[in-house]
Amino acid sequence: APLLIPGELPKALVVLHDVRQQYPKSCIHMLIMGRIARVQRDNTTCKRMLEEVIDQQLELVQLKHLAYYDLAWCNSMELEWMEAAAYFKKLSEENKWSKCFYTYCHAACLDHAGRKAEA
Numbered sequence: 001a002p003l004l005i006p007g008e009l010p011k012a013l014v015v016l017h018d019v020r021q022q023y024p025k026s027c028i029h030m031l032i033m034g035r036i037a038r039v040q041r042d043n044t045t046c047k048r049m050l051e052e053v054i055d056q057q058l059e060l061v062q063l064k065h066l067a068y069y070d071l072a073w074c075n076s077m078e079l080e081w082m083e084a085a086a087y088f089k090k091l092s093e094e095n096k097w098s099k100c101f102y103t104y105c106h107a108a109c110l111d112h113a114g115r116k117a118e119a
């Protein structure tokens with residue numbers, strides 16, 4: 001993941017800033033900004049950007065699923081287990097990538113939230 005290379009992040013931010021000026025409502029760019037915010041541990045910005053993607057994206061469900069995935073991890077980092085569990089549950093029901101992985105993450109979040117019976 002080139003964005004995670006420390007020297008590349010400032011370059012990515014400059015390019016993203018320029019692109020956002022031209023396409024302020026671009027969901028793919030909001031998704032990337034959310035991911036960069038998560039890497040920088042700015043969960044407030046991350047959540048805001050990813051929730052915008054979910055609200056605006058009507059055609060490409062895959063972008064919405066990427067936002068769900070990042071929001072699940074963002075909520076996990078904040079120990080918001082039920083919110084994270086809800087996103088993993090959505091992914092396990094709607095996405096075909098890895099139902100086993102999403103189901104496991106959903107159950108792990110429920111377990112951390114103290115809901116072992118539901119897990």
